[in-house]
Amino acid sequence: MANSSPAKKSVLWDWLTTVDHKKIGIMYFLAGLFFFAVAGLEAILMRIQLMFPEMSFLGEQTYNELLTMHGTTMLFLAAMPLFFGFMNFVVPLQIGARDVAFPFINSLGFWLFLFGGIILNVSWFTGGAPDAAWTSYVPLSSDSPGHGVDYYVMGLQVSGAGTLMSGINFLVTIVNMRAPGMSMMRMPLFTWSTFVTSMLILFAFPALTVGLLLLMLDRIFGGAFFDVAMGGNVVIWQHLFWIFGHPEVYILILPAFGIFSEVISTFAKKRLFGYSAMVFATLIIGFLGFMVWAHHMFTVGMGPVANAIFAVATMAIAVPTGIKIFNWLLTLWGGRIRFTVANLFALAFIPSFVMGGVTGVMLATSAANYQFHDTYFVVAHFHYVIIGGSVFGIFAGTFYWWPKMFGYRLSEAWGKWFFWLFLIGFHMTFFVQHFLGLMGMPRRVASYLDGQNLNDLNFISTMGAFFMGTAFILLVINVLISRKNTENTDDPWDGRTLEWATTSPVQEYNFAQTPLVRDLDALFYEKMNGDGRMKAAEPLGDIHMPNGSILPIFIALGLSIASFGVIYYSWPVIIGGLVVTFFTMMLRSVIEDHGYNIPVSEITGEKGEDK
């Protein structure tokens, strides 16, 4: 039963069937990076179109499709998977666990995300991508001709199911699988932010699921939820979307906050200032994230009282965010700061994100919002928080955890070129967009007229986009040429948290013996007060591991087939796809699989924590 070793597998089969959180994390990361490149390319095409007034580089329809796919891909298929990659890889290591709580579900979550992303992008080849923007407001989306928006609905539905599963998985993992001694208030901040993010996913994604379901029924099955002539209501979509959508932007920023907390404290060589305040600020941001959705809808006409309530609630979020900013500054204060690439991104994040926050408070002023609404001012604002926050966080995390994930260090020299080009390009692109917005340039429009003083700033903005594109190429080159830097990868940054107590690349079982956590920053405590190694919380014994499984791919594949059935309204395909899914789920329930044991002899042969 539970003691046979797994048969030797080919590399491809190993990755397709893996339930190892580290491999799934790497797959999330690489898939996210791919979609990031695709969405970035879409953005550059749009910026070329806007380089000069009345350009005809792209048609209006293509522009709308690029605009929609850029937003949708960046949020759902790039930023979130990249964070999920880090969470999957790092969180079990940081809490001293051998895997996540449900390895099979973890793998299913990844494949659902990937298939959802593929469904969405197949639309490019089947007669037009979705064209109603990432918000897909009805009636624009419900009346959009062609199948584009159907792809949007089904793609997001499938990948959303995967995201929801991963979120629940992280919650259970963090509640149940912490190593002995690791109380909630000893968890590293990245684990904390993963925890809060997962809560947001758990509560926010159902609203999106419902919204997409209603839109699907309206578009394909003759429903009338958003059809005013039949007694429907179009504003319901906006509410449902933003009840999901606002927590979604916190889902994107909180993991970045977690990464910055780790990076800043490591490279300032100081314990994080105000740890408990940081934890509570994270929780409060997560909570308030559900109370402010209507600030996206100030101009819908909800009335002055509703607008005022949501304006005040929105501004309240600046308080916990401010607490976090000051805590990072005070962590740096008096620290022995090392300007590595990871830390440069963290340091650049602070002013960039504060600028985005300030324009956020400006936008929250509901009276002024009537002026800003749907102009480039909004575009500038959310790119400042998403790039200046989430993307900087992703890059900081990339440089910080790369040695652990891939077993070699990225070149610091190339990394610094990448950082400076990206930083300058980012500010060039988006700083001027504040002024474009204040001058009245509407967002989501494929062109603008000559002679309105918009030319110069748009040209600068496009140049900045080229800078960012070039910077990204430097990152790719860096990844390729740094493969020889394999020395000093176990703990290259003098790390503070448990993931740096493992070897690089990490053993399949993470820790030969579950570590005993004696303080916050567990590893650093042992370095200062112990012998620099984690104390073991258990005797050395056989390690029980789960078997890999090919079933998640088939579950996800069945749902994708059913999605295509829905898109092209073919009942046989829908039923066929669902049969595949449910049959595979039944197989999963029927087949007994108790995993396998790694014997002690194999573990001592290549012991996990020794350096």
Add this chain to the structure above:
Amino acid sequence: MAHVDPSAPLEGRPSKETERKLKRESRTQIVSFVFMIFITSTAFLTIASDAIPTGFAIPFILLLAAVQVVMQLYYFMHMNGKGTGWVNAMIWSGLFVAAMTVAALMLLIGIVKY
């Protein structure tokens, strides 16, 4: 940690303490089950009889429903057991967020502008 085969059958008999606890638990279950049947039938009678005005009936059965949900969660789904702190926190914050959202939507989607 010893590695136990999770599929192995349990051996031996439960202790006296465990037996007492199981007995107490099954009594609670039966009592709450009877009480829930009572609540359900009260709700049914409220609607079925003509004596009770609609204006009273609707909030009344909603109240009964809320009581039943809470009992369901605590007595049947064992949210009152040990080590359920996080479950409680999550369920209640989820209910809170959902209730706030529904209440706000009821106010905001209507014809009246606030």
